[in-house]
Structures are given as C-alpha cells and as structure tokens.
Amino acid sequence: MATRDGAVGFEDFFPVMVARLGARGFMEELSKGFRLLMDEEKGVITPESLRKNAGMLGLSGMSNEDVRSMLREGDLDGDGSLSEREFCVLMFRLSPGLMKGSKEMLEEEAMDP
Numbered sequence: 001m002a003t004r005d006g007a008v009g010f011e012d013f014f015p016v017m018v019a020r021l022g023a024r025g026f027m028e029e030l031s032k033g034f035r036l037l038m039d040e041e042k043g044v045i046t047p048e049s050l051r052k053n054a055g056m057l058g059l060s061g062m063s064n065e066d067v068r069s070m071l072r073e074g075d076l077d078g079d080g081s082l083s084e085r086e087f088c089v090l091m092f093r094l095s096p097g098l099m100k101g102s103k104e105m106l107e108e109e110a111m112d113p
Contacts (some may be wrong), residue, residue: 014095027088034087045082047071 020025037058039049047067054062062070074082074090082090 003084014091019041030091031084033091034082034084037087039081042081044079044084045071045087047080 011069014026017029021029034045037045037050037053039046042049047064050071051062051064051067054060054067071080071082074093076086076089077083
C-alpha cells in the first residue's frame with residue numbers, strides 16, 4: 001500500500017496467516033519465502049540473490065544501497081547475508097502483530113510433536 005509521499009507501506013498479514021495456518025504451517029511458509037530468495041549454492045540470502053529474486057516480491061529495480069540496507073536490517077552475525085534463522089527473526093521483528101503473540105506461537109510449536 002502506497003502512502004501519500006509515495007513510499008510503500010508494510011501491511012501486517014502475518015497474524016492472519018498464523019491464525020489460518022497454525023504456528024507450524026506459518027513457519028513452513030516463512031521457510032518457503034526464504035528459499036525463494038536464497039542463493040541455492042550458498043544456502044543463504046546474499047545481496048545478489050536478493051536483487052535477482054526481488055522481482056517475485058514486486059521489488060524489481062532495487063538499488064544496491066536498498067539491497068544492502070535490507071540485508072543489514074536482519075544480518076545478526078555480520079556476514080553480509082541472511083541465514084534462514086536470521087530471515088525468520090527479521091520477519092517477526094517487522095510484524096508488530098507477531099511480536100505480541102510470539103511467545104504463545106513458540107509454545108504451541110514446542111508442544112506439537
């Protein structure tokens with residue numbers, strides 16, 4: 001959704017997805033999203049793989065700085081790429097609705113064999 005200044009806003013659909021899919025199903029969907037963006041040889045999201053695959057998310061034409069900025073936001077170990085864990089943590093951080101219910105979701109996942 002675009003704002004008045006033309007910036008694209010983030011609409012938080014994740015809580016609805018969790019309600020429909022359950023914790024395990026939602027985590028599987030996040031993993032699928034990670035695999036869409038990752039470099040298949042390296043097994044992580046790199047600047048190159050993000051730039052190459054961003055068009056699938058409607059983000060084609062991103063500048064190098066945009067790509068670096070997105071990766072920096074989630075790069076917890078400072079290696080310049082995102083592991084699957086870092087990607088999932090980033091998705092939770094970007095979703096205020098998920099942050100509120102994350103403890104319950106983790107408990108549900110831990111109890112489900």
